[in-house]
Each structure stands twice: as structure tokens, then as C-alpha cells.
Amino acid sequence: MTRICWWLVDVVSQLLEPNERDAVRGDLAESGETGGQALRGLLGLVVRRQAALWKDWRPWLALAGLVGPAGMLLFQFSISLSRTYDLYFWIIGNYRVIDPAILEQTGLTVGHGVALLVCHSFLWVSWSWTGGFVLGSLSRRTLWVNGALFCLVWLSLSCSLRPVSTPKLFTVLFWFPSIWGVRQGLRLGTLRLRQAILLAAAIASMTGLAIWTVGWWPGERSLALSLPVLYMLATASSRRWRDSYRRQFPR
């Protein structure tokens, strides 16, 4: 039991800043407390520290703006994308037996399908990456809470849809860019203005193209999923403005 408590002390103390973690672990070792007492004391400190982090508006913005709404919209988009993929894969698989006139009439040509799928896959990966980036840059040390809640939203939506499930390909195409985005967001905080403009332009043109070609996914949802990139653009502009101000008026 004591060994488990000390192991938990090690795990929980990872939530503290490195310097504080060392000092606290040293104090606990020196005071000769039992594993249970040490764990209780440490939990008290971690709760206080985490509560203090939530006094800032950024974690709340990540929670209210990204975790819930973006999680649900991305999930809906993945379902829609998987249905489009299924349809076109079926058309490609049965191409020889389908009358080409029917395909022309319905507009479900292979060329159109390929363009659509490329466009939507790009958007899927981009929205996942930008969502992850903004989640990482806003949440910082509250990431484990917001990240866990995001996984919970995703998991509960997946469970509610059973027996229909999202294809593994889309899950991979979502989680890899998202985790990469979170890492980049934690590391960089903001993008350079040029990078943010390029990314925003690419997402805007692909979103426009997707709405114009099919109009299959409502525009306002696409716009909602593009909000992280707009936030990235805003923070990159503000950083650029601050840097040029500092250069002009050095202290």
C-alpha cells in the first residue's frame, strides 16, 4: 500500500513545476511522512495549483470554444467524410457495372469524387491540427484536463453511435495531426504571421471549394471549425505588432 502511495506521489508530482516538484518531494522525504500522508498533502497542493491556473481566461476559452463544440463538429465531420468515402469507394468498385450516364446525371463522377475527397481530407487534417495547436497553446498546464475532456467527448459520441463506428483511417487522420498540433502549440504558442496567413488562406480556399462544389456540409459549421485558424492568425498578428513596437521603442 505504502509503495503504491509513493508511486502515486511520483505520478501526481509531475503536475507541479520542476523546481517546486523537487522541493516538495525533498520536503516529503525529509519529514518522514507515510505514503498516505504524503499523497494527501501533495494532492492538496496540486489541487490548489490547478485551481489557480483556471483563474486565467485561456483554459476556459479552450474548454468552451474547443473541447465541446469543436469536438462535436469534428466528430460529425468525420461521419460525413466516411460516408462520402464509402460512396465513392463503392462507385469506383462497381464502375464497370454502373451506367456512366447515371453518374453524369447525378454528378457523382470519379473525377469529382477524387477532388472532393482530397479537399475534405485536407480540411480534416488541417482542422485537427489547428484545433490541437490552439488547445495546446491556450491550455498549457491545464492541458491534461482539457485533453481528457476532449477524449471524453469523442468517446461518448463514438459510443452513442454504436453499432456504426468511425473508420480507423479517419481516427488516425484525426489523432496524429491533433497530437502533433498540441505539441507544436505547447512549444511555440503562436505561429509566425506568414505561416498563419498561408495556413488560413489554404483552409479558407479549401473550405470555400468544399462548400461551392457540393454544399454538402453547412457553411456555418465549416466556419466554426475554421475559428482556431482565425485565432492563430489574430495571435500571430498581435505578436508581430508587439515585436515591431518593441523594436521601435526599446526600453
Add this chain to the structure above:
Amino acid sequence: MLGEFEYLLLSAAARLGEHAYGAAMRQEIESSPGRRCSIGALYTTLDRLEAKGLIETWMGDATPQRGGRPKRMVRVTAKGTQAAAAFYNAVVRASRGVSWEANRVAVRL
């Protein structure tokens, strides 16, 4: 104005002098009968006192009995000394002529 726990920490740090750090201050506070000092309360209050400029902290040396981990050393600043003295004087002034013994309040006129 300081809070009671802030005053206790300042007093403990002042008493310990150069040897003031987390575990020693906890031990100092808990040496009074009935007084508990959790590690959470200690470190969050130290941060608050540091933000107010009443103490300075820095990472000290590591010792073997701490598993080779460094201490967070504490020093009371001049502003901290003034604040503690002001708190003490306020308590002494407010307590003048009041006796809190044996669950009764006796005001000496």
C-alpha cells in the same frame, strides 16, 4: 494587512534565519500544539508572500536525507519584517485590556 497563517510563516522564517526552507518551516509551525501545516497551504502561501514582496525564495542545495533534492530556501525581506511588525502591533493593540482565558471575556476598565 497580513493573514494569520502568513504571519505564522513570516515568524517561522524569521526564527529559522538562514535555515528557513519548506520542511523546516512546517516543523517549526507544527511544533505548536494543535497547529497543522499542510504542504499545499505552505507552498501556496509562500508564493503569495513572495508575490507581495514580503519574502524572497531561491533553490538551495540538495542533501542526502532529502533524496538528493534541493530545498526552497526562504528569506524575509525588509518589507516582510515591517508587515509582520505591523500585524503584531495591531494584534497587541487590539488585545489590550482583553483576557481570553477560561472561555470568558473580561474587560478591565
